[in-house]
Amino acid sequence: MNSIPSSRRRTIRSWSIGPGEAELVPIGEGVQKPLVDLASNDYLGLSRHPEIIKAAQAVLTTDGVGAGGSRFITGSRSIHYSLEERLANWLGREKVFLFPSGFQANLAAVMALADRYTPVLADRLCHHSLLIGTKASGAKLLRFKHNDLEDMEKCLRRCVNNKPKHQPLVLTESLFSMEGTSPDLAKMASICDKYGANLLVDEAHAIGILGPDGKGLSHGILGPLRMISGTFGKAFGGGGAFLATNKLIGERLLQLSGAFRYTTALAPPLAAAALASLELIIVNPDWGLELQKDANNWLTKLQHDGWKLPNVNSHILPIILGTDEEALYRQNQLEKEGYLSVAIRPPTVPEGKSRLRLAIRKNLPKKSLENVLEVLRKG
Numbered sequence: 001m002n003s004i005p006s007s008r009r010r011t012i013r014s015w016s017i018g019p020g021e022a023e024l025v026p027i028g029e030g031v032q033k034p035l036v037d038l039a040s041n042d043y044l045g046l047s048r049h050p051e052i053i054k055a056a057q058a059v060l061t062t063d064g065v066g067a068g069g070s071r072f073i074t075g076s077r078s079i080h081y082s083l084e085e086r087l088a089n090w091l092g093r094e095k096v097f098l099f100p101s102g103f104q105a106n107l108a109a110v111m112a113l114a115d116r117y118t119p120v121l122a123d124r125l126c127h128h129s130l131l132i133g134t135k136a137s138g139a140k141l142l143r144f145k146h147n148d149l150e151d152m153e154k155c156l157r158r159c160v161n162n163k164p165k166h167q168p169l170v171l172t173e174s175l176f177s178m179e180g181t182s183p184d185l186a187k188m189a190s191i192c193d194k195y196g197a198n199l200l201v202d203e204a205h206a207i208g209i210l211g212p213d214g215k216g217l218s219h220g221i222l223g224p225l226r227m228i229s230g231t232f233g234k235a236f237g238g239g240g241a242f243l244a245t246n247k248l249i250g251e252r253l254l255q256l257s258g259a260f261r262y263t264t265a266l267a268p269p270l271a272a273a274a275l276a277s278l279e280l281i282i283v284n285p286d287w288g289l290e291l292q293k294d295a296n297n298w299l300t301k302l303q304h305d306g307w308k309l310p311n312v313n314s315h316i317l318p319i320i321l322g323t324d325e326e327a328l329y330r331q332n333q334l335e336k337e338g339y340l341s342v343a344i345r346p347p348t349v350p351e352g353k354s355r356l357r358l359a360i361r362k363n364l365p366k367k368s369l370e371n372v373l374e375v376l377r378k379g
């Protein structure tokens with residue numbers, strides 16, 4: 001532990017909700033000044049939307065705080081079925097299963113699609129949960145360069161030549177949370193099809209915002225895309241997660257998945273909150289588009305000022321700074337002026353690529369962009 005340098009040590013900070021819609025207040029750190037939130041994944045600000053709170057409160061009263069059991073014992077409530085059905089219908093998938101978290105859903109997803117004979121190919125920057133799921137499945141993990149479909153195809157070709165009997169599984173995210181980048185999913189699916197591979201897409205940071213009416217960037221892709229995962233912990237503003245798949249894989253998951261079976265069902269108030277968020281997202285299809293428009297404006301201005309960002313096309317804008325110290329310096333600099341953006345350092349991102357992750361969210365106070373640019377210009 002002593003070998004962890006101070007610039008890389010993690011500390012847990014405590015927050016309360018600020019007076020402004022997009023503000024957070026650090027607590028227990030002396031001056032309690034509200035900070036404009038450019039760090040959380042509450043992209044649509046739904047975590048404190050009155051309709052979501054009301055929906056959670058209503059189910060809290062009727063069904064209690066927790067489910068008290070797994071889905072197969074006593075944990076299933078009507079709110080779980082309502083949410084699963086509504087999501088399946090919205091996404092055009094045959095089956096949806098709820099999970100207490102996206103991390104757990106990803107473990108279940110990989111384990112449902114891979115066993116120890118499956119070659120699993122994952123984007124080099126895939127989320128930790130997908131990698132742990134692969135490990136738990138006993139499958140052999142191969143990595144391809146980030147969003148590089150030529151490299152992916154090369155790996156696939158090698159797998160199919162070496163192990164012609166075993167269907168490979170490809171893992172990716174539709175929007176990479178620390179990069180703001182997305183793969184060409186349609187092309188990816190067609191390459192998977194060519195090699196008989198299955199595809200699993202984690203829509204954690206896109207669902208509710210990106211793709212047609214916020215249905216995710218993989219929406220409309222079928223064939224090799226066997227399953228998508230999504231979380232309610234980000235744009236939905238709540239907690240919990242889901243997997244959406246076809247009937248056949250759904251039945252396999254239901255019968256065999258330990259990650260689904262051996263866990264307390266999603267807390268009913270969280271299921272109610274997720275359903276209320278979904279209904280709001282459905283009736284406000286412009287929210288995602290407006291957010292993208294705002295984010296594009298931020299991107300253009302940041303690039304104009306000379307900041308280096310990946311090939312971004314989303315509301316996640318990482319400013320690549322290089323050293324941990326520089327990223328921490330910029331975090332502190334912004335914080336002093338009332339803006340919260342967190343320094344992201346290895347092992348979350350590769351060595352030498354520490355960054356400031358700006359997550360653009362709905363209803364930021366006026367002049368946020370101008371103010372942030374001005375602070376960053378100070379050097």
Ligand SMILES: Cc1ncc(COP(=O)(O)O)c(C=O)c1O
Pocket residue numbers: 100101102103104106127129173177202204205231232233240241
């Ligand atoms: C890409 C991705 N997938 C899955 C998860 C896990 O989701 P949850 O927070 O619901 O466990 C996260 C959150 O960190 C994520 O960024």
